[in-house]
Amino acid sequence: xxxxxxxxxxxxxxxxxxxxxxxxxxxxxxxxxxxxxxxxxxxxxxxxxxxxxxxxxxxxxxxxxxxxxxxxxxxxxxxxxxxxxxxxxxxxxxxxxxxxxxxxxxxxxxxxxxxxxxxxxxxxxxxxxxxxxxxxxxxxxxxxxxxxxxxxxxxxxxxxxxxxxxxxxxxxxxxxxxxxxxxxxxxxxxxxxxxxxxxxxxxxxxxxxxxxxxxxxxxxxxxxxxxxxxxxxxxxxxxxxx
Amino acid sequence: xxxxxxxxxxxxxxxxxxxxxxxxxxxxxxxxxxxxxxxxxxxxxxxxxxxxxxxxxxxxxxxxxxxxxxxxxxxxxxxxxxxxxxxxxxxxxxxxxxxxxxxxxxxxxxxxxxxxxxxxxxxxxxxxxxxxxxxxxxxxxxxxxxxxxxxxxxxxxxxxxxxxxxxxxxxxxxxxxxxxxxxxxxxxxxxxxxxxxxxxxxxxxxxxxxxxxxxxxxxxxxxxxxxxxxxxxxxxxxxxxx
DNA sequence: CGGTGTGAAAGTTTTCACAGCG
DNA sequence: CGCTGTGAAAACTTTCACACCG
Numbered sequence: 001x002x003x004x005x006x007x008x009x010x011x012x013x014x015x016x017x018x019x020x021x022x023x024x025x026x027x028x029x030x031x032x033x034x035x036x037x038x039x040x041x042x043x044x045x046x047x048x049x050x051x052x053x054x055x056x057x058x059x060x061x062x063x064x065x066x067x068x069x070x071x072x073x074x075x076x077x078x079x080x081x082x083x084x085x086x087x088x089x090x091x092x093x094x095x096x097x098x099x100x101x102x103x104x105x106x107x108x109x110x111x112x113x114x115x116x117x118x119x120x121x122x123x124x125x126x127x128x129x130x131x132x133x134x135x136x137x138x139x140x141x142x143x144x145x146x147x148x149x150x151x152x153x154x155x156x157x158x159x160x161x162x163x164x165x166x167x168x169x170x171x172x173x174x175x176x177x178x179x180x181x182x183x184x185x186x187x188x189x190x191x192x193x194x195x196x197x198x199x200x201x202x203x204x205x206x207x208x209x210x211x212x213x214x215x216x217x218x219x220x221x222x223x224x225x226x227x228x229x230x231x232x233x234x235x236x237x238x239x240x241x242x
Numbered sequence: 243x244x245x246x247x248x249x250x251x252x253x254x255x256x257x258x259x260x261x262x263x264x265x266x267x268x269x270x271x272x273x274x275x276x277x278x279x280x281x282x283x284x285x286x287x288x289x290x291x292x293x294x295x296x297x298x299x300x301x302x303x304x305x306x307x308x309x310x311x312x313x314x315x316x317x318x319x320x321x322x323x324x325x326x327x328x329x330x331x332x333x334x335x336x337x338x339x340x341x342x343x344x345x346x347x348x349x350x351x352x353x354x355x356x357x358x359x360x361x362x363x364x365x366x367x368x369x370x371x372x373x374x375x376x377x378x379x380x381x382x383x384x385x386x387x388x389x390x391x392x393x394x395x396x397x398x399x400x401x402x403x404x405x406x407x408x409x410x411x412x413x414x415x416x417x418x419x420x421x422x423x424x425x426x427x428x429x430x431x432x433x434x435x436x437x438x439x440x441x442x443x444x445x446x447x448x449x450x451x452x453x454x455x456x457x458x459x460x461x462x463x464x465x466x467x468x469x470x471x472x473x474x475x476x477x478x479x480x481x482x483x484x
Numbered sequence: 485c486g487g488t489g490t491g492a493a494a495g496t497t498t499t500c501a502c503a504g505c506g
Numbered sequence: 507c508g509c510t511g512t513g514a515a516a517a518c519t520t521t522c523a524c525a526c527c528g
Contacts, residue, residue: 020497024458028451032433036410046509054435058509059499066511074505074510091454092461099453110352116433116450122457161456168278185456191274191358193296201459203452208358209270210445211341212333214403214427215364216266217443219334224260262519288487300487301521308489316488316527 019067024091026064029054031087035119038080046077088121098125098157100183102174103165104134104144107189111165112140124163126153130170151181160184168192261309266333268306271296273329277361280322288319330363340367340399342425344416345407346376346386349431353407354382366405368395372412393423402426410434 033053037045047065048058065071068090072078088094099117101108104127112124127142128150129135135146145153153159162178164171164186171190178186185201188194191209196202275295279287289307290300307313310332314320330336341359343350346369354366369384370392371377377388387395395401404420406413406428413432420428427443430436433451438444 019462021455022497024455025451027458028448028454029435031454032448032451033435036434048509057499059501060497062509062511063498070511072510075508076506077509090458092457093454097453097457106352106355110348111449113348114449116448117453120450120454122450122453160460161453185460187452187456192278193271193275199463201456201463203456203459205447205449205452206270206274206358207353207356207447208362208364209267209274210429210447211339211359211364211403212270212273212335212362213263213266214429214443214445215334215339216269216332217445218402218427220261221441221443264519290487299521301523302519304487304489305520312489314488317486318528319487 023064023067026054026056026060027068027087027090030061030064031084031091034080034084034087038084043080044077045080045083047072049077093121095121097122097161098159099123099161099163100125100150100154100157100159100178101127101163101165102129102147102150102178103167103170103189104129104131104137104139105165105167108163108165109139111163112142122161125157125159128153130166147177150177154178154181154183162186164188164190164194166190265306265309268296268298268302269310269329269332272303272306273326273333276322276326276329280326285322286319287322287325289314291319335363337363339364339403340401341365341403341405342367342392342396342399342401342420343369343405343407344371344389344392344420345405345409345412345431346371346373346379346381347407347409350405350407351381353405354384364403367399367401370395372408389419392419396420396423396425404428406430406432406436408432 030050033050034045046058047061051058051061062072069086071083071086085094099122101111101124104112108127108129112127117123124142126145127139128145128147130147132146134144137144160183162183162185164174164178166174168190169192171188171192172194174190175186175188175194175196179197179200183200186194186196186203188202188204189207191206193204194202272292275292276287288300289303293300293303304314311328313325313328327336341364343353343366346354350369350371354369359365366384368387369381370387370389372389374388376386379386402425404425404427406416406420408416410432411434413430413434414436416432417428417430417436417438421439421442425442428436428438428445430444430446431449433448435446436444
């Protein structure tokens with residue numbers, strides 16, 4: 001327990017050692033669930049309830065939160081709205097994040113229209129494509145711009161995050177363009193490894209790999225003797241509003 | 243070392259304990275890189291080279307492969323084509339996987355046209371939507387069907403994997419439909435936790451969460467003192483053909 | 485040599501268990 | 507009471523280091 005700061009409850013910066021990635025990914029899951037509970041009118045929740053909804057132990061929920069501060073009330077649990085605010089502070093999403101996209105193909109166009117970003121304070125503010133036939137088109141209210149305008153737009157709109165949605169053989173080039181323009185973090189949807197300078201953050205999403213992980217899970221379960229597991233029925237799932 | 247099987251080199255089933263998920267996800271990355279190297283004409287690779295291309299240690303590459311069998315030649319490394327074949331055996335992608343999709347909105351339509359699936363032997367063979375205005379439309383060569391036809395189609399086409407690409411409030415319902423129809427694994431793109439019976443595999447992709455992980459990484463780096471890191475230039479990345 | 489495969493050591497994450505609090 | 511926050515123990519993952527191989 002920290003002896004100074006006798007009253008503060010807010011999120012502290014990750015005071016000394018860095019927080020494991022897997023903890024941060026669970027924070028996002030907690031937040032998503034809490035937002036759902038908030039919309040359903042629930043005002044407090046215990047670590048045990050929250051964990052059960054997501055398949056984690058109560059101790060894991062508490063340990064994860066413990067990396068960032070003290071948010072709970074002994075005997076009561078956590079106040080949902082407070083915890084949401086704290087987690088958004090942790091993740092940085094109490095502030096808006098304008099995002100730039102490179103690649104306006106099939107997938108890029110779908111991302112331009114994806115409703116899930118706005119709620120977490122992300123907004124694609126500009127989109128670029130190397131194909132002159134795409135440039136000038138307006139998709140989901142965003143005009144596709146030529147790459148020559150990338151750096152100026154990023155500067156003017158103060159954009160810090162980029163998404164790469166180009167074919168694999170163009171991805172490194174797109175990354176280089178983003179870095180040159182001063183971007184600080186990249187989500188890469190191209191199915192290829194890209195190299196970035198130190199200090200630039202990246203997250204990768206490879207859709208085919210997600211399916212591979214699933215096919216592995218399916219075939220490896222069949223090869224295993226498959227013990228216990230009494231074959232539950234898919235009728236009513238836990239709707240989780242305690 | 244296994245004393246029997248004096249000659250076999252092929253992938254063994256995960257003989258006793260289960261393989262950590264993180265190992266399987268790296269296997270997918272190794273495979274992706276190996277396929278790129280194969281296309282570039284490289285025929286052998288060492289654990290050190292492969293690791294360097296992906297940012298892992300040589301020991302980690304060898305340990306990961308060690309979960310599944312022995313694939314290397316001391317003093318030489320691994321034969322690229324052999325290792326690709328072995329990894330596809332491990333992941334299950336030497337066989338074709340027909341896939342069913344529920345939800346033909348923005349994102350679903352983009353996934354119907356995504357070229358990256360075919361190479362790993364996945365093919366979306368049928369797509370469904372609850373909206374009668376979508377039903378009957380042909381998108382990327384696939385006719386959108388009504389949900390009433392789901393079970394029959396899955397049976398006829400022997401489909402084992404499903405993708406959920408519906409809004410959050412429909413996702414559990416879609417999952418239940420898939421389970422009832424006999425699907426064995428689900429990729430869930432809806433931003434909500436879904437409950438499945440034991441034995442049904444799932445993988446989740448939440449696009450907003452990916453961006454959250456990125457914003458966390460960006461803001462937490464700024465709060466940290468940011469030691470060392472001599473600021474490399476984004477000029478020529480390692481193209482990796484040793 | 486150059487490189488694999490693998491026990492043993494080191495490091496990391498999860499679970500346990502309980503003092504303390506409203 | 508019921509639940510948090512947190513050290514300590516257990517479980518797991520990564521790195522080390524080296525025998526062995528062609």
